[in-house]
Amino acid sequence: MSRRIELHDLSCYYGNRKVVDRITMTIEPKSVTAIIGPSGCGKSTLLRAINRLHETLPGARVEGRVLLDGDNIYDRSIDVVDVRRIVGMVFQRPNPFPTMSIHDNVAAGLKLAGVRRRDLDDIVEKALIAVHLWNEVKDRLRRPASALSGGQQQRLCIARAIAVQPEVLLMDEPCSALDPISTLAIEDLIAELKNDFTVVIVTHNMQQAARVSDMTAFVTVDGPGHPGRLVEYADTKTLFSVPADKRTEDYITGRVG
Amino acid sequence: MTTATPLWVHRRRYRRRRWTARLAALAVGSAFLLAVVPLILVLTYTIARGLPHFSWVFFTHSLAGVPPSQAGGGIAAATIGSLEQVGLASLIGLPLGLAVAVYLAEYGTGRLATVTRFLVDVMTGIPSIVAGLFAYTFIVISLHQGFSGLAAAIALSLLMVPIIVRSAEDILAGIPRTLREAGYALGLRRWRVVVSIVLPAARSGLITGAMLAVARIAGETAPLLLTAFDNSYINANPFRGQQSALPLFIYNQAQQAYQPAIDRAWAAAATLVLAITGIYIIARLLTLRKSGAHRV
Ligand SMILES: Nc1ncnc2c1ncn2[C@@H]1O[C@H](COP(=O)(O)OP(=O)(O)OP(=O)(O)O)[C@@H](O)[C@H]1O
Numbered sequence: 148m149s150r151r152i153e154l155h156d157l158s159c160y161y162g163n164r165k166v167v168d169r170i171t172m173t174i175e176p177k178s179v180t181a182i183i184g185p186s187g188c189g190k191s192t193l194l195r196a197i198n199r200l201h202e203t204l205p206g207a208r209v210e211g212r213v214l215l216d217g218d219n220i221y222d223r224s225i226d227v228v229d230v231r232r233i234v235g236m237v238f239q240r241p242n243p244f245p246t247m248s249i250h251d252n253v254a255a256g257l258k259l260a261g262v263r264r265r266d267l268d269d270i271v272e273k274a275l276i277a278v279h280l281w282n283e284v285k286d287r288l289r290r291p292a293s294a295l296s297g298g299q300q301q302r303l304c305i306a307r308a309i310a311v312q313p314e315v316l317l318m319d320e321p322c323s324a325l326d327p328i329s330t331l332a333i334e335d336l337i338a339e340l341k342n343d344f345t346v347v348i349v350t351h352n353m354q355q356a357a358r359v360s361d362m363t364a365f366v367t368v369d370g371p372g373h374p375g376r377l378v379e380y381a382d383t384k385t386l387f388s389v390p391a392d393k394r395t396e397d398y399i400t401g402r403v404g
Numbered sequence: 405m406t407t408a409t410p411l412w413v414h415r416r417r418y419r420r421r422r423w424t425a426r427l428a429a430l431a432v433g434s435a436f437l438l439a440v441v442p443l444i445l446v447l448t449y450t451i452a453r454g455l456p457h458f459s460w461v462f463f464t465h466s467l468a469g470v471p472p473s474q475a476g477g478g479i480a481a482a483t484i485g486s487l488e489q490v491g492l493a494s495l496i497g498l499p500l501g502l503a504v505a506v507y508l509a510e511y512g513t514g515r516l517a518t519v520t521r522f523l524v525d526v527m528t529g530i531p532s533i534v535a536g537l538f539a540y541t542f543i544v545i546s547l548h549q550g551f552s553g554l555a556a557a558i559a560l561s562l563l564m565v566p567i568i569v570r571s572a573e574d575i576l577a578g579i580p581r582t583l584r585e586a587g588y589a590l591g592l593r594r595w596r597v598v599v600s601i602v603l604p605a606a607r608s609g610l611i612t613g614a615m616l617a618v619a620r621i622a623g624e625t626a627p628l629l630l631t632a633f634d635n636s637y638i639n640a641n642p643f644r645g646q647q648s649a650l651p652l653f654i655y656n657q658a659q660q661a662y663q664p665a666i667d668r669a670w671a672a673a674a675t676l677v678l679a680i681t682g683i684y685i686i687a688r689l690l691t692l693r694k695s696g697a698h699r700v
């Protein structure tokens with residue numbers, strides 16, 4: 148299963164500073180949506196508002212609504228843990244749990260949440276196969292995850308995220324710390340993930356956005372200190388070939404940003 | 405392109421600089437010596453005075469029936485007392501200190517946290533004799549418990565808690581946010597992230613901090629004066645009756661006018677110094693292993 152995400156007038160703040168300004172967009176299930184835009188325009192913040200990670204920073208808050216299949220995740224009756232169960236996340240830098248083995252990293256989401264499953268080993272194996280890491284690590288599942296290379300660690304983190312079987316996967320520049328080969332591996336993986344998940348990916352790499360996504364959102368700021376606004380949100384092909392907005396065109400042709 | 409300045413132009417400046425550097429090195433070096441020499445003197449002198457009086461009897465016997473003017477007897481009662489008092493103090497102080505540190509580092513943002521931090525700071529400054537006086541008044545007198553190892557342990561734990569809180573809070577704050585966020589993003593509850601992700605990641609640092617705190621209180625004398633009160637006989641029950649302890653043993657023996665007692669004081673001092681140094685070395689090794697072999 149995967150879910151439709153709707154943002155309604157979503158604004159994000161750090162203290163009094165607004166960094167994301169009234170963004171409204173709908174993300175279809177089982178699609179890949181890319182968010183592009185210049186550094187500091189609020190892409191990460193926006194993404195982190197979709198699994199309520201934003202609010203874990205002191206002073207950070209949001210306004211507006213985020214609907215997950217029609218339910219507002221910011222509604223007071225909703226348990227934040229349930230939201231994050233459904234909306235998984237992969238971070239810019241690989242962040243495996245350093246004290247845990249490879250196996251335990253992948254199993255962590257289930258094990259630590261108290262889910263007792265006989266087929267935990269199967270789940271771990273499936274997740275590692277899905278991220279094309281299984282063959283590299285199957286002989287050392289009990290070894291510490293910190294001994295893996297950066298690219299392997301990032302794939303491990305993706306495996307960890309999908310092992311809890313979320314329905315939406317948020318990826319914040321998942322390839323920025325990786326070499327071109329690992330990057331390609333992860334892009335292929337994203338294309339496969341689309342079959343099961345709704346994927347939202349933040350990327351600085353325009354080719355990557357064009358390669359992996361169905362829809363692309365361009366976010367930018369009017370100037371330093373201004374909050375990020377959604378400029379254009381369209382079919383990826385359209386956005387990259389015939390951008391409707393001048394600012395989008397400037398950005399994707401490399402004239403700014 | 406401008407013509408390059410010939411190197412010799414800078415020669416004089418360079419010579420001067422070299423001299424400044426040498427002077428600075430000399431200053432830093434002598435400051436280092438000034439700080440380290442007394443320390444090494446204390447260590448070596450204590451061990452040199454104490455070591456010759458180490459013997460089987462010294463470690464296995466109490467002072468029972470040995471007058472100050474005679475040789476013989478030893479630190480058995482004091483060692484048992486110290487182990488029990490420091491052990492009990494750790495049993496009280498470590499969990500308490502860790503709990504406060506976790507609260508401050510993971511949850512502490514409100515006014516309660518500010519107040520707690522302030523109290524911990526104040527506790528750091530409490531003179532150790534005052535901690536002893538506190539335990540004396542409340543445990544020994546008010547609760548009619550009489551002198552006991554437990555009263556000493558409570559006084560020691562009062563000194564231990566702020567040390568633990570300080571070091572543990574720093575270590576917990578040093579655990580990267582990204583690790584916690586990875587836990588949250590998996591849908592784990594906050595306490596679960598603390599218990600299963602943050603604390604394990606901080607483990608070696610926390611253990612080092614705990615050992616340093618133990619080493620720090622093991623040599624405290626003032627809190628024991630009014631609580632354990634010393635005892636020539638072995639009292640293995642820390643909950644009832646006067647108990648000896650290594651610092652008390654040293655204090656009382658060193659006051660005697662007789663050489664055998666003074667020798668015993670030095671031997672006990674050497675024992676204490678070696679034990680504490682041992683703990684410090686182990687704690688250091690743990691830290692080294694943590695930073696050195698991160699990938700193992
Ligand atoms: N923890 C924080 N506290 C205060 N301000 C923050 C914090 N994190 C980010 N910001 C500010 O919010 C704005 C948006 O940051 P964000 O990280 O979302 O940008 P981004 O689009 O992801 O940039 P990049 O492409 O460089 O990752 C920036 O101006 C940044 O300075």
Ligand SMILES: [Mg+2]
Pocket residue numbers: 190191192319
């Ligand atoms: Mg970012």
